[in-house]
Amino acid sequence: MDNKEKVLEIIRRLDERYPNVKTALNFNTALDLLVATILSAQTTDVNVNKVTENLFKKYRTAHDYANAPIEELENDIKSINFYKNKAKYIKNLAIKLVEKFNGEVPKTMDELVTLPGVGRKTANIVLWNAFGINEGVAVDTHVKRISKLLGLTQHTEPDKIEQDLMKITPREYWGKLSHLLIMLGREICKARAPQHKICPLNDICPSSKL
Known part of the structure; x- marks a missing residue:
C-alpha cells in the first residue's frame, strides 16, 4: 500500500x-491549554498536571498572568524544568494577548505563532484540542x-x-x-x-x- x-x-x-483520544494535559479553557502546553516542553504531562491544578485556580485570565510579578509566577511553576524561561514566555504571551487580542486566545495559526514561546506544535495542540480546528x-x-x-x-x-x-x-x-x-x-x-x-x-x- x-x-x-x-x-x-x-x-x-x-x-x-x-x-x-485527546491530550493528556488537563485544562478548562484555551488559555489553560496554551499555558500547559508551554509548560510541557521537556517535562512529563503528569508533572505539568500537578502544577496546573493550583496554577489554574490562581490565574484564570490573561490579565492575571500579565499582571503577576515574574518572581511569583516563577515560584508557582518552579518544579517544572526550565521554569524561569517558561514563566517569562507565559507572562509575555499574556501581555500580548491583552494588548493585541483582547485577552482571548486567537483561533488561527498565523496569530498563535506570533505569541512568545508558541511554535507550530503548540499552536496545533491548542487549535485542535481547544477549538476543534485542524490546521x-x-x-x-x-x-x-x-x-x-x-x-x-x-x-x-x-x-x-x-x-x-x-x-x-x-x-x-x-x-x-x-x-x-x-x-x-x-x-x-x-x-x-x-x-x-x-x-x-x-x-x-x-x-x-x-
Whole structure:
C-alpha cells in the first residue's frame, strides 16, 4: 500500500485501540491549554498536571498572568524544568494577548505563532484540542520518531515531517493522528524498548522487520 493508504490504516487500527483520544494535559479553557502546553516542553504531562491544578485556580485570565510579578509566577511553576524561561514566555504571551487580542486566545495559526514561546506544535495542540480546528499535525518527539519508523517521512525536522504527514493524511484526521501516535509511543513503541510483538501496526511497520 502507498503512504496515503497506510496512514488511513494506521488511524483505523490505533483509533480502535485508543478511542476518544485527546491530550493528556488537563485544562478548562484555551488559555489553560496554551499555558500547559508551554509548560510541557521537556517535562512529563503528569508533572505539568500537578502544577496546573493550583496554577489554574490562581490565574484564570490573561490579565492575571500579565499582571503577576515574574518572581511569583516563577515560584508557582518552579518544579517544572526550565521554569524561569517558561514563566517569562507565559507572562509575555499574556501581555500580548491583552494588548493585541483582547485577552482571548486567537483561533488561527498565523496569530498563535506570533505569541512568545508558541511554535507550530503548540499552536496545533491548542487549535485542535481547544477549538476543534485542524490546521496541521503537532509533531512532538513521539510523532517525529514513529512517523519515520513507519516510513511516512524521511525528514528529521519537525516542520518538514508535518508537511509530509499533512500531504498523505485527510485534513479531518490531522489533530487525531498526532495524539494516536503519541499514545502508541507512550504505551508500546517506546524509544528504548519497542514492543513489536504486541504492536497493532507490526505487519505494516518496516522497523518491526529489522
